[in-house]
Amino acid sequence: MSLKVPPLGLAYLASAARRAGHHVKILDAAALSLSWREMYVEVRRMAPHLVGMTTLGPTADLALRAARMFRAHVRWIMVGGPHATVLGEAVFRDMPEVDLAMEGEAERSLPRALSWLETGAGADPPPGLRVRARPFQRAAVIEDLDDLDLPAWDLLPWKQYRYPMATRPGFVTMISSRGCSHGCTFCDRSVGGSRWRGRAAEAVLEEMSWLLGLTGAGFLCFFDDDFLHDPSRVAAICQGILERGLDLRWKCEGRVDRVDPHLLGLMKRAGCSMVAFGVESANASTLSLLGKEQDLGQVRRAFDLTRRAGIRTLAYAILGAPGETARDVMNTVELCQELKADYVQFSSLSPMPGSSLFIAATSGGGTTPAGYRCPGPASASLVGNPFDSDLHRVALTDLPESVLGTLLRKAWVSTYMRPGRAVRLVGDLLASGAWRDSGRMVLGMAGWLAPGLRGRIL
Ligand code: B12
Numbered sequence: 052m053s054l055k056v057p058p059l060g061l062a063y064l065a066s067a068a069r070r071a072g073h074h075v076k077i078l079d080a081a082a083l084s085l086s087w088r089e090m091y092v093e094v095r096r097m098a099p100h101l102v103g104m105t106t107l108g109p110t111a112d113l114a115l116r117a118a119r120m121f122r123a124h125v126r127w128i129m130v131g132g133p134h135a136t137v138l139g140e141a142v143f144r145d146m147p148e149v150d151l152a153m154e155g156e157a158e159r160s161l162p163r164a165l166s167w168l169e170t171g172a173g174a175d176p177p178p179g180l181r182v183r184a185r186p187f188q189r190a191a192v193i194e195d196l197d198d199l200d201l202p203a204w205d206l207l208p209w210k211q212y213r214y215p216m217a218t219r220p221g222f223v224t225m226i227s228s229r230g231c232s233h234g235c236t237f238c239d240r241s242v243g244g245s246r247w248r249g250r251a252a253e254a255v256l257e258e259m260s261w262l263l264g265l266t267g268a269g270f271l272c273f274f275d276d277d278f279l280h281d282p283s284r285v286a287a288i289c290q291g292i293l294e295r296g297l298d299l300r301w302k303c304e305g306r307v308d309r310v311d312p313h314l315l316g317l318m319k320r321a322g323c324s325m326v327a328f329g330v331e332s333a334n335a336s337t338l339s340l341l342g343k344e345q346d347l348g349q350v351r352r353a354f355d356l357t358r359r360a361g362i363r364t365l366a367y368a369i370l371g372a373p374g375e376t377a378r379d380v381m382n383t384v385e386l387c388q389e390l391k392a393d394y395v396q397f398s399s400l401s402p403m404p405g406s407s408l409f410i411a412a413t414s415g416g417g418t419t420p421a422g423y424r425c426p427g428p429a430s431a432s433l434v435g436n437p438f439d440s441d442l443h444r445v446a447l448t449d450l451p452e453s454v455l456g457t458l459l460r461k462a463w464v465s466t467y468m469r470p471g472r473a474v475r476l477v478g479d480l481l482a483s484g485a486w487r488d489s490g491r492m493v494l495g496m497a498g499w500l501a502p503g504l505r506g507r508i509l
């Protein structure tokens with residue numbers, strides 16, 4: 052089950068490159084449900100001078116496969132995104148087919164890199180661009196987010212995008228802030244950085260109006276790491292939505308220590324239909340390992356206040372972190388039930404390259420830079436997650452692989468096989484216009500119940 056969600060980073064880059072006079076296309080093969088063969092044919096047809104791809108840790112193998120496929124036909128292959136940023140020079144060792152890697156946010160540095168290529172690539176590469184065995188200089192973080200051109204939605208197949216929990220047809224996304232000042236040890240902030248940078252409420256409202264006018268979408272997801280960081284800015288955005296009469300429902304992500312009943316009430320009036328919170332774990336030692344800096348009292352309060360405001364909740368939970376027993380895992384599953392979260396997303400703990408947990412885990416245990424102890428010897432195993440088993444993801448756990456796999460399945464089944472949640476999920480899928488996804492979801496759920504069937508129907 053893969054989410055068809057717009058690649059906003061690429062859309063921002065396309066705008067920047069286009070403004071600099073380049074001819075740009077975005078091929079969102081996932082949204083268009085292209086096979087590898089179809090993607091290959093399409094890229095051959097486009098015959099670009101340069102192919103650029105986003106890389107995330109768990110999907111880096113897919114980017115490598117694509118690079119191999121395009122190698123003989125394209126002059127320049129470039130990667131960017133979190134994984135390329137974290138790897139540094141090692142990107143050329145892990146992905147020998149790649150010529151160029153851009154590190155960090157690239158709206159400013161990509162146009163410079165393109166003109167460097169056009170002018171013969173003789174001088175040292177410009178900041179942000181990594182070229183094999185050439186000097187590298189980091190690019191500055193982008194301070195003036197409001198000065199960036201809006202993402203090139205006209206190059207995206209926006210009618211194809213779907214979000215299962217959207218309650219209306221037509222789905223779009225926005226980033227109204229970048230960076231996060233918190234220090235969760237499992238989180239990679241190598242691109243956005245550890246300083247929160249918010250766009251002005253007025254600029255956010257302008258983009259919303261433009262986007263809704265362009266696409267007619269009914270549902271918007273803010274993919275900011277910490278949307279609730281500045282409550283006065285959130286309030287100004289909500290007031291603006293009401294004053295402009297923008298007719299939409301929206302979802303954002305926030306921390307449990309940022310909720311406020313008045314703000315939640317205003318958000319509800321302005322169309323907020325869901326807030327996602329990182330609950331992560333019911334176990335104090337795991338919360339400490341994860342560097343989450345929140346307690347269960349804050350978690351319970353946030354879910355209670357959000358529900359009272361009439362806004363749905365989504366809980367993110369991590370199961371089987373190092374040191375956890377099966378009983379500890381079930382504590383977290385039970386906490387999510389107790390919170391009456393409308394939706395829950397369970398994951399195992401991945402030591403994501405770029406996170407301090409990864410650094411601690413790969414150096415054989417020890418203390419993470421944030422000061423949290425990573426207990427060893429945690430085993431790293433490939434644990435299938437019923438929801439995204441297509442990803443190559445290593446789980447950091449002391450539980451045997453099969454036990455954690457079973458617990459994850461149990462968590463998903465016990466959460467979603469309750470009549471209320473299953474009906475809500477299918478209802479939301481239908482309301483979002485994702486008829487085909489609804490069918491797949493129902494079959495997928497049947498597959499969870501009968502593990503033997505899964506491979507055949509998902
Ligand atoms: C929205 C989001 C999603 C969405 C949609 C992703 C999409 N299609 O863009 C969904 C929910 C589907 C998702 C899924 C996953 N995500 Co996600 N996601 C995000 C999130 C919150 C925002 C992404 C975003 O739009 N950022 C804003 C744009 C402007 O920044 P950007 O995408 O990084 O792009 C900039 C630069 O990276 C660079 N760049 C990016 N691509 C390229 C390409 C080229 C050629 C160049 C030159 C530059 C370049 O320039 C861009 C503009 O400045 C980020 C966290 C974050 N704050 O970025 C996590 C994040 C990217 N996700 C992450 C992960 C791990 C995942 C999953 C693997 C989770 C999982 N299930 O295990 C899946 C993978 C799904 C898949 N199959 O691809 C990690 C990646 C960490 C890592 N080291 O790889 C992040 C960083 C979260 C975190 N803090 O740990 N994700």
Ligand code: SF4
Binds near residue numbers: 232235
């Ligand atoms: S998990 Fe969320 S709160 Fe924690 S550092 Fe990452 S973005 Fe910030």
